[in-house]
Every structure is written in structure tokens, then in C-alpha cells.
Amino acid sequence: MPLSMALLNALRAVRRYPSPLSTSKSWLSTKASLLGDQNILLMGAPGAGKTTVGRIVARRLGLPVIDVDDDVLEAEWKMPVAAKLAAVGGERFLEEEGQALCNFSASGCVVSLTGSNPLHAAAMRRLKESGLVVYLDVDGEDILQRLGAMKVNRIVGQEAGASVRDILLRRKPFYEKWLDVRVLCGRGAAAEEVAEKVLEAVERYGDRDADTFVSTRSAGAASSGPKTRFGDVVIEGLAADGGLYVPKRGFPKMDAPEWLRLVDMSYPERALVLLEKCIHPSEVSASDLRTMVFKAYGSNFSSEAVAPVKHLHRNQYVQELFHGPTASFKDLALQLMPQLFAHCLPQMCNYLVLVATSGDTGSAVLDGFARLDADAARRTGVLVFFPEDGVNETQKLQMTSHGGGDDNARAVGVPSDFDFCQRSVKRMFGASGLTGHLAVEHGTVLSTANSINWARLLPQVVYHCSAYLDLCRDGVVAFGDPVDVCVPSGNFGNAMSAVYAKRMGVPIRTVICASNHNRVLADFFATGEYDLRGRRLEPSRSPAIDILKSSNLERFVHHVSDGDGRVVAELFGGLDARRHFRAAEPLLRRMRREARAGWCSEGECLAAVRSVHAQTGYLMDPHTAVAKVVADELQDGSCPVVLAATAHYGKFAPAAFEALRIQNAPEDPAEQLRRLGATAAAPRPHGGVTACLEESAGGQRGRGHATCQADYGALVEEVERMIQDSFLKVV
Numbered sequence: 001m002p003l004s005m006a007l008l009n010a011l012r013a014v015r016r017y018p019s020p021l022s023t024s025k026s027w028l029s030t031k032a033s034l035l036g037d038q039n040i041l042l043m044g045a046p047g048a049g050k051t052t053v054g055r056i057v058a059r060r061l062g063l064p065v066i067d068v069d070d071d072v073l074e075a076e077w078k079m080p081v082a083a084k085l086a087a088v089g090g091e092r093f094l095e096e097e098g099q100a101l102c103n104f105s106a107s108g109c110v111v112s113l114t115g116s117n118p119l120h121a122a123a124m125r126r127l128k129e130s131g132l133v134v135y136l137d138v139d140g141e142d143i144l145q146r147l148g149a150m151k152v153n154r155i156v157g158q159e160a161g162a163s164v165r166d167i168l169l170r171r172k173p174f175y176e177k178w179l180d181v182r183v184l185c186g187r188g189a190a191a192e193e194v195a196e197k198v199l200e201a202v203e204r205y206g207d208r209d210a211d212t213f214v215s216t217r218s219a220g221a222a223s224s225g226p227k228t229r230f231g232d233v234v235i236e237g238l239a240a241d242g243g244l245y246v247p248k249r250g251f252p253k254m255d256a257p258e259w260l261r262l263v264d265m266s267y268p269e270r271a272l273v274l275l276e277k278c279i280h281p282s283e284v285s286a287s288d289l290r291t292m293v294f295k296a297y298g299s300n301f302s303s304e305a306v307a308p309v310k311h312l313h314r315n316q317y318v319q320e321l322f323h324g325p326t327a328s329f330k331d332l333a334l335q336l337m338p339q340l341f342a343h344c345l346p347q348m349c350n351y352l353v354l355v356a357t358s359g360d361t362g363s364a365v366l367d368g369f370a371r372l373d374a375d376a377a378r379r380t381g382v383l384v385f386f387p388e389d390g391v392n393e394t395q396k397l398q399m400t401s402h403g404g405g406d407d408n409a410r411a412v413g414v415p416s417d418f419d420f421c422q423r424s425v426k427r428m429f430g431a432s433g434l435t436g437h438l439a440v441e442h443g444t445v446l447s448t449a450n451s452i453n454w455a456r457l458l459p460q461v462v463y464h465c466s467a468y469l470d471l472c473r474d475g476v477v478a479f480g481d482p483v484d485v486c487v488p489s490g491n492f493g494n495a496m497s498a499v500y501a502k503r504m505g506v507p508i509r510t511v512i513c514a515s516n517h518n519r520v521l522a523d524f525f526a527t528g529e530y531d532l533r534g535r536r537l538e539p540s541r542s543p544a545i546d547i548l549k550s551s552n553l554e555r556f557v558h559h560v561s562d563g564d565g566r567v568v569a570e571l572f573g574g575l576d577a578r579r580h581f582r583a584a585e586p587l588l589r590r591m592r593r594e595a596r597a598g599w600c601s602e603g604e605c606l607a608a609v610r611s612v613h614a615q616t617g618y619l620m621d622p623h624t625a626v627a628k629v630v631a632d633e634l635q636d637g638s639c640p641v642v643l644a645a646t647a648h649y650g651k652f653a654p655a656a657f658e659a660l661r662i663q664n665a666p667e668d669p670a671e672q673l674r675r676l677g678a679t680a681a682a683p684r685p686h687g688g689v690t691a692c693l694e695e696s697a698g699g700q701r702g703r704g705h706a707t708c709q710a711d712y713g714a715l716v717e718e719v720e721r722m723i724q725d726s727f728l729k730v731v
């Protein structure tokens, strides 16, 4: 068999380096043994440094090194690779190269692939079976420079006259397809540095326990129980002790050269690189993650930029987070979260996600779950309860346009308030008789998708990073310059994800939290006292931030107390028990160093919508306007500030008419949108909202939607009916 001869030659040529530092020997052997007898396969473009880096990595680990070019191909062909390419031409070269590797059988080596190996599927499958494919993701300009300096003339495709730039572009998808782990190389990074990163990446890959999670309320040391992994936190949502899950090791930090690599990337590319760093590949493989991310942030967003940043005026920018299918920023999380959820589901069970919503969450959850592919949808359903008179007409139509008979996503109106819906859902989770019955009789587990779920928070980190990268790309800041972000805050998810973006290394100076007159957060930052006693929810024009208990705040307190679970348990346990807690002065100081908070009245909110429209033609939704007012008050103008535009004005049209003082606003929601669209220079009308309203106006209105009595038993019946319709179909 010709290949084993070649391989024998290769292995004879292997250079075994003694480990350089005897003191770190145990460390070295741990790293090497992490992968057992698997190979470490370095993949990348020609000129990416695979050979050089491979040698360093092999020496550090005390492993043999195989250079596919020299040790396999030249040994087999008995001629230089360049000569072979010149002799047979590109196409035949690729085939012969692939053939030569189809029986590859080395183990426990560091293998430097050729730049063209990934173009031959059969060979690459074989190689991948033998170990871990590490992609040296080197900037294209670096590659061009190096190849120019090396006067390289043996790249497949070059002989046919294609430019190296084109060849690199065409190959990138192949590298992206095969990688197990990515090593993102800053421009001009030295081989030693890249090798160090390879070692780190291999170590993380081999250690499933590298990225585990703990509860915000756990006391740290006593973590002898089973490890909680990404899949567990996505499915469980809340930790058993009532706390919220956070990554045990914190967030991975990226350095400036790495961030700069992301500047020229598209939104899904940025999302992929960032999420790869935050989700362990043993939980979601790089290729699965890629599929999910590109599905989540594709044509379902009406802006190709997904979350574009627009200049508003002076030092203020808005990040438009409303281009998703349901026109609120919840889509950024919920176009991805259901896919992660379906991926992490244990086999053999059906999952019914129960949601109580006061507006934007409902439609975003329904849309996200309804897009699951048939396989996942067969096992996953979502049932949304909304207060029949507690959401606006547009939100209601968005929710009820989902859910025909056997849909896996359904919304039911309840003639009561949000609180009743919320309480009933919570009661079902606590009712062991019910959950036991559903599990035994129907093989169905109840789950939730609320904003404390890690898989909802994590995707939000990406858009804060992306906003800063956009400002770099557009020359507003140079990387390292500070910016502030200002977000309308309810459950503090948006704010918390900005804090995490900062942790990852984005130079965010201050996260400004904006409340409406339901200002429990602003009061907390001002006094250190979180006090729900005697506080009542007052309806507002920005209903998505009408909130009393800001659930993700617990993660923030965990963060600023350096992960002190006892402090968190004491404070938030106190909130559950006594509706009140007070943060100690040192904690408060640290909170204020990271974030500030303010609030705005209804009058100020409307005035801001009106004046921004008058000055710039831009029409903000009331939530965005709350952020604008608070930024005007708290931000000092010394650096740019990004306002989170969390909803499209079309979702809250009546408030827009009121703010703009337009008399005789049309009754019909679709007509309202047309009027506002003609008034606003920007942003453009939201296609999804418009289509939803026009469809319902075009005859289907009055078709009605499912409702049920405001009675716990009736809600339970809805759950059972949904399970029967979705999961008990005979296939």
C-alpha cells in the first residue's frame, strides 16, 4: 500500500524535540494527554504559518511532527510539490494529493496540512477522523504579504492564472467548513504567539470542564456535584437554588489585534467567532454553530447589517436592533436561542416551552421556534399566554398570526393581566402532579424561554461588540477609544450583555440604564436600596420596560461582587422573602463604576420623539426615546454614546402619533403605519410588521384567535391540548 510506505518515511523523518523546560513537564504532558492519541491538525491558507507553528507546537508538547508537503507528498511522489503541480496541473494535483491522504493513519502527531487539503472532501474526512482540526485564521493581507515576500508560486489555481486574492477568497469556505477550533491571529502575529494560542485552544478543546457554569448564588468552593455545562443551562434556565447561571471562568477576553480582525467581518461572521469562544465545542460543534448562526442572522433580518449603527446627532448614535422579523431587539436573541435549545435537548423527550408575555417576547419566541426545521419542531413546541387587553393591537396580531392547528407555536389570549399569566405559568412548573403526569403520559417536559436563560443573554453580547466594531470600521473611534452605551432597561438583559461585552475587551466606558417612571432600577443605583414595598406598576408608553423585579440584575450584582454567591443569595433571597434589600456601600461604588442609571417621565419621552423627529427626521420608538432622554442627562459628551433602539416605531404607532401631535390618527393599524412611514425620513417602515397588519386587514380579520378563561385550570387544559395536537400526531 503506497500510503503506508509514505507514512513510514514520514514517521522516520519525524523530529522528536526534547521538552525545553523540565519544570513544566507535568503541564506539558497534561496538555498532550488531553487529546490522547489524536493528532493536532493545523489547517490554513498557504503562508498561514502551519509548518513553523506546527514545529513549535510539537516541540512544546514533545510530539512528533508531520509536514504533509514534505513528509507525505514529496516522500510519495519523490519530487518537490511545486514540480508535481507544474507537471500535472491544478485539478489533477488536487486529486492526487487527496488520494495520497485517503489512507492517512498517523496518531498522536502534530500535522501541518497543505493549504489545499481541505478542498478534497474524502481526504479531509479521513484527516479529521484522526484528530482535531485547528484553523489558523490569518488575515488575508498578512497572507498576501508573506506569499509575496516568499515568492511563492506553487498555490493550486495560480498556474491557471487566478490571483492569489481570489484563490484565498474561494478557499475560505472550505476552511470554515472543516475547522474544529479556530485560532484567530492578529495581524502580524509572530509564530510563537500563534503557537501559544494553538496550545490554549487544544487545551480548552480537550477539557470539557473548561467552560462550566455556576449559579449566581452558589458559594463557590462546594462545587463537588456534577458539572453544569452549556446544554444544561440552556434547558434548565434557572439554577436549582433559585439563582441564575453564569460562566464559572467568566468571559473569554480578546486582545486588540483579535478585535481588529473582526472589524471587516459581517455580523454573522462576528457572531460566529465570538460565540465559538463562549460555547465549548463539545457542547455545540463549530460547524453546527456556524449553521445556526447563519440561519439566525440571514435573510430573516431586513437589514443585511443585522444591527446597523446610525449617526443620530452630535456624539449620539443609534444601534437599530429592530430589523428582525418581529421588530424588537428580542429577535437578536430569539432567532438563535430556539436552535441552541433544540440542539441541546436530551433525546426521547418532547419539550413544551411555556411563555407569559406582556408584548415583545411573545411574538419573538413564536417566530424563533416556528422557524425550527421539521425534525426539531416535532419535539419542540411553544405556547404563549398573553393578557388579552394588556398588549397593543399590533403585538396581538403579530402573536396570533402564528399557530394554525398543528403548528408547534401557538398564542392564547387570556382575559386578565400579565401578572395572572405569569403566575399561572410559574404555578404549572411548581405543580409536580402536573409535570409528572405530562412526563409519564405524554413524554413531555415543560420548559421556559424567559430572559434569564443564558442562551438569550449570550447572543446579545454580540450586538454590543458589533456596534463598537462598526464605529471602528467607520472611523468614528480608533480601537481602544471609549464609548458609552445607553439601553432602555427592564429585566436588565440588554444592559448585562453590554457589561459582558466590556468583559470580553470591548472598550465600553459606562453602561447607562434608562427607565421610564417605573424607576426601581434608577432608584436602586441612586440609593443602594432595591425596594418593591408599596411600589405599583404604572402603565407607560414604553411597556417593555414596565418592570418591578429586574431579573438579570442578579447577574450584575454577582459580577460586581467578584462572584460572591453568599452576597447574592443574601440580597436576592431577601428580595424574594421581604421584597426589599440594601446593597452595601463598597458594592454600590463598584456598581456605579460600571454602570449608571436614570429615568424619564412620559412627557420627556414624547418630547424626545418629537424633537428628534423635527431635527433629524428620524422617528424613534418610545423605548429608544427613554434611552435618548437619559443619555442627554447623564452622558458628558466626551465620547460617543450608542443608544439601543430596541423597537421599531411601527410596533408602538399610537405613541408616535401622540408625540408628533398628529390629529385624527387613522383607526386601522395598517393605515397608521402608512401615515407614519410618510412622516418619518428614517427608519424605513418595518416590512414584517406591515405585512402582518395588512394581511389581517385583507380579509382574515375577525378570523379570531384562541382565547381561554382566566382560570388556572383552563390554562392547564390549553397546555394539554397543545401537547396532544403537536406531539401525539401519528406519523
Ligand SMILES: *Cc1c(COP(=O)(O)O)cnc(C)c1O
Binding pocket: 328, 329, 330, 360, 361, 451, 488, 489, 490, 491, 492, 493, 494, 495, 544, 545, 623, 646, 647
Ligand atoms: C424587552 C424590551 C426591553 C427591555 O430589555 P431588557 O433586556 O429586559 O432590559 C426594552 N425595549 C424593548 C422594545 C423590549 O422589547
